[in-house]
């Protein structure tokens with residue numbers, strides 16, 4: 265079978281049809297084209313796009329399963345996902361061919377009148393359907409009323425603009441990608457709100473046995489982002505938690521200095537688990553070698569479990 269890379273036709277990039285998804289997929293297409301590889305988008309409809317039920321109800325892999333199916337069926341050559349939407353279970357027939365440089369992983373508050381979190385009066389309504397965001401907001405003890413929130417980014421922000429809600433919390437990365445970052449009232453520091461593992465990162469997959477395409481896509485890989493995401497997702501996997509669990513994690517490559525004054529790169533990881541009612545947050549952090557990212561995450565999850573995290577983690 266001729267692979268996409270060896271034939272004359274463009275590389276077909278499978279993506280969801282939302283503005284966010286097509287914008288980020290087009291950025292990947294543009295980079296491939298710039299590298300001399302013609303590419304085009306193929307829009308895949310997923311159950312997550314047609315349902316307004318909470319993600320916790322319709323299932324973890326709802327956004328990504330249909331795109332992977334299209335890849336396996338040969339309807340596209342490459343699958344682009346928001347990395348944080350991918351379940352942690354390994355898929356041996358698929359290659360994580362590239363993890364491009366991530367955008368800002370923090371969550372963002374968008375509020376009426378641009379108020380920051382601490383300015384929202386007690387009783388303010390704040391939209392989010394993420395158990396992780398809701399639990400961490402409750403843990404602040406600000407008397408905020410959490411309201412369900414789904415739909416695409418435009419409709420989520422619209423509920424603040426039309427006065428239905430005082431504020432919403434969304435991934436800042438999404439707003440950056442659709443060009444609306446200027447509407448952010450406050451980028452929430454991870455000390456207040458640990459982001460979802462892999463938030464702000466993209467996953468670029470193809471079939472593992474398409475060696476030529478694996479090589480072409482590898483040009484888009486950012487090793488620092490890949491290491492950070494590997495560590496964050498290892499926490500989630502080791503806790504056996506799904507992507508709707510109240511688990512946050514954020515890693516970054518930092519510069520350290522050894523005893524001889526030499527600068528070297530290390531991976532810094534922070535993670536936490538929150539009780540759904542906000543009555544407790546368990547946090548831990550670690551620093552380790554970049555090449556052992558997944559082990560760092562696994563060890564940190566063990567530490568969280570020792571601190572009692574299991575009580576707050578619904579099984580995937």
Ligand SMILES: NCc1[nH]cc(CCC(=O)O)c1CC(=O)O
Pocket residue numbers: 346347348349433434435436437438462463464465
């Ligand atoms: N769960 C939905 C989802 N998946 C990816 C993003 C956009 C940000 C990203 O790429 O991490 C969002 C929206 C949100 O969480 O506000």
